[in-house]
Amino acid sequence: MVYLSNEETKQQLLLMLKETIDFLDANDIRYSITSGTMLGAVRHQGFIPWDDDIDIGILRPDYDRMVEILKEKKQIGQLEAIGFELGNSLFPFVKIVNPDIYVKEEGTRDTQRLWIDIFPFDGMGKSVFRIKLLNTTVRPILKKLLWFANSQYYTSHPRNCRHIIWNYFWYGISKLCSPEFFIRLLIRNCSRIKVSDSIYVEDSTWGTKAVPKEVFDEMREYRFETMTVKGFKDYDTYLRCIYGDYMTLPPEEKRVNHGIKPWRVNDYEK
Structure with missing residues (x-):
């Protein structure tokens, strides 16, 4: 077993991100990069140097529409879509996974596949x-x-x-x-709680910090490594809600990631 390097892992995630946003754009599904991915685009024009994942957020109405589309095919190009609502996972949100790259995450016993998370943003009233x-x-x-x-x-x-x-x-x-x-x-x-009846929204199935719904009103393009992605135009409001003083780097001991160890598998290992 030969593990992928950190740089090789990020290159694979970028390829997955491109396929994912091509699918979202083709189906007119409004999205934004979120969490550390949004912070990385603003502060580093790409991945946070010690980060190793990608997050996308979609308001619940568009998210539900995406789920209905994925129920028919469960594929995005060569990638697979999994989630409880798709009937093939116990995650309460959608993961886009690469079937050819397996992952062992630090602190867990289970083997996963290299993933991108897509979170629904629900109304918070x-x-x-x-x-x-x-x-x-x-x-x-x-x-x-x-x-x-x-x-x-x-x-x-x-x-x-x-x-x-x-x-x-x-x-x-x-x-x-x-x-x-x-x-x-x-x-x-x-x-x-309906998004239409709310001032605030949150990726409630996983996150714990609400943001003003109006950040979803306008998107703009951001450079993310070698590609262009969409994110909140008002990134400052979003990032301050999530991180506070987001432009100040955290101390060394808090620069942590998922601790993943990915490797490419052969057909007989799947």
Whole structure:
């Protein structure tokens, strides 16, 4: 087994990104690069040097339309689309994966395939208080239960005895129902507030920070390594909501990534 270098991995991600945005553009699906990908485009004109993934965000109505299209083919060129809503994964969002490149992520036992994440941005209403309530009650509990329901282990990196006890508790509760049950609850809860009725939106199935819906109103093109991608024109509002002082580099100890180790597989290994 020969692992891909960091540079080779990024080149493969760029090829995947091009196929993905060609598909989105061809189907008139409005998108923006998000999270570290948006920050990388603004601050580094490409990947954050220590980053190793790509994130895309789509408002829920367009995301649902994308899902309906992908249900028919589940392919984007040579890439595969997976997700709970597509019936072929336990992720509550869509992943675009490369079937020819497998990945081992640090701290996990499972083998994955090299991926790009596509997150739905759901309505969060009009009240900051309501946003805080949603992000400190039902949704974090559902995400925790889903994580444990997908795990065969009661804990991960325990910090102390209290942490271990709580992990035992959540692990036990999570085994009362199937992972599919918790995913349905999570998606239903995240998507129940309409985007049209909201001032704020959030990638609620995974993220925890709401942003003004109006950042999705206008897009512009950004240089990302050797290609051009679309992102929020008002990147400053978005990035300040997510990162605060986003132009200041974090200290060395916080410059972390997924710790992935990708390798190319032969047909007989798939």
